[in-house]
Amino acid sequence: MAAKRLAVLCIFLLPNTQFRQLRLAETAEELPQLLREAEKASWTYLEFLESITRYELAKREAKSLEKRMKWARFPFVKSLDEFELRGQNVLTARQLSQLRELSWLEQQYNLILLGPPGIGKTYIAIGLGLEAVYRGFHVYFATMGELVQLLKSEEYLNKSKVQLKRIRNADLVIIDDLMYMAMDQREANLFFHLINHLYERSSIILTSNKSPEEWGHLIGDQGITTAILDRLLHRVEVIHGGENEESHRMKNRKSIFSAEV
Structure with a gap:
């Protein structure tokens, strides 16, 4: 002793x-x-x-x-346990459970969540991103607008260089509101080079209210559009939200008025 x-x-x-x-x-x-x-x-x-x-x-x-968590830059933090499955047709409970296993991420598959605004695409993307962070993966979230600005300013802004380095090294990149607005030639080229770098190195989750068939009109250059789609759709799961789906925000909104008696 x-x-x-x-x-x-x-x-x-x-x-x-x-x-x-x-x-x-x-x-x-x-x-x-x-x-x-x-x-x-x-x-x-x-x-x-x-x-x-x-x-x-x-x-x-x-x-x-x-x-x-800090590097992921999620705009809000809500787990998939809080997602209201009832009354929506974006995902079934079984599909959501399969996605949460993250085998698609381990195999470097992409996910594309399509449908009108407000049905929960961003919510699902962030929820899956959180699952990935908790499992030890590096995740980065950006809206399409934020991403384009980072790409355009990388040459002269150190902050943009740092953020894009994290994006290029991430296991999962979430791009929200893809193709919400048209891109010029330079923006399209920069976006292609990023997708080309991430191709078979990382998984990407894209949310968009426009189908891939419409992306060409917004990119403008059919050659670049084809090259981007070729890399995004090589290993991908496309999840469609119904066109008649009521907004998830509207269904789960909180009112300042009490229910009438």
Whole structure:
């Protein structure tokens, strides 16, 4: 017992800088408390080592998750558990369950969510993005307008360079409101080069209220349109929301008026 206490005391007396040099920064902060627990519970050497290892790994994962969430840049955070499946025909419960398994992401498939505004396309995309973040994947969310501005300003804005580097390195890129407006020749070229870079490196989720057949009119250049579609549709699941589907926002809206008696 005396030898054990001496060993614990020696560890306690080690400067925190040594733990930091070993990249055990979280353990360095918590070490006094861990040592008190070890002494109180009479942990064995193995139990003590297991405890500090679990603590360090748990803290590192929490920090990693926090960083992935920050880099994802979701406009809001709502899980798929909160999505109201009843009364909509975008996805069945079984389809949603299959998508949440993320096998499509592991196989680098793309998802295209089509349909009129307000049926939950963005909600589903963000929900799947959250699932991916929690599973350790790197995700990036951007509207089409934001993405085009990043691409156009990459040459002279360091902030755009940083964001596009994250996009190009992401496991999953979510592009919301694709083709909501026409692109000029330069924008179309820049967008093609991004899609070409992500092709078979990352998965992409696209939401749009226009079908791929209409994209050519908005891009203008049929050659670029064909090249973009060729890469997006090579490995893809296209999910259609009904044209007559009532807006998810309208069905789940909150009123300032109480229900009439």
